[in-house]
Amino acid sequence: MKQLAVTCASIFLGLALWQGVIWATDLPRFILPAPALVAQTIWESRALLAENALVTISEVVLGLILGAALGFGSGIVLATSPRVRALVQPLLVFSQAVPVFALAPILTLWFGYGLGSKIAMALLIIYFPVTSSFFDALMRVPKNWLDMGHVMSANRARLLWHIRVPAALPGFASGLRLAAVYAPIGAIIGEWVGASKGLGYLMLLANGRAKTDLMFAALIVLAVFTLILHAGVSAFVKHWIERRFAPDQH
Secondary structure, X not given: OHHHHHHHHHHHHHHHHHHHHHHHHOOOOOOOOOXXXXXXXXXXXXXXXXXXXXXXXXXHHHHHHHHHHHHHHHHHHHHHOHHHHHHHHHHHHHHOOOOHHHHXXXXXXXXXXXXXXHHHHHHHHHHHHHHHHHHHHHHOOOHHHHHHHHHOOOOHHHHHHHHHHHHHHHHHHHHHHHHHHHHHHHHHHHHHHOOXXXXXXXXXXXXXXXXXXXXXXXXXXXXXXXXXXXXXXXXHHHHHHHOOOHHHHO
């Protein structure tokens, strides 16, 4: 309840500042629409917003699932194979030097204007933080835990799945929390480059028609979805990962 009250207070403060800027500067509605106008647009365009939001949500969720699975597997491979780590880790670091935004047109060319290119874009954005967080956690497992496993004659596979992976799950959880915030960014960028549906496409369409209130409406729907996604991932992490696995190692 306390967290809910703080969230509501933050939202109220943001709306008050928004309205205050309009009153202080007397900006025209096509530059900065009032919160009440945006709320009215959300209600009147709810069917249009829902239709496009479902497309974006599908892209984000699929990209998040695939990125998390790929990051989990990559983290294990990098942590258990020094040769693969020596070959792949520099490539992962180098990949972050390339602006992900610049890859969106290429992905659209390869995968088309459908879900594929947007899912790939979301996956690319979240893959590195998930892999990096999980890999770092796997490499920081306390040595005395591993020594205890060796004393009990555990082989490499048992050490990995019964000690290293459970101990590193909080790190994987941190990567998932970041991924929940980054995944919508990737999907929206993909829609901006080329799409026929989605909230990003709707923003461009509204911008071309000077419907600033609809742009803000789509942006708010995206922000609300991102908050819900982050809260859902955090709840999953807290109840299904950290509580079930991490305490067993203490």
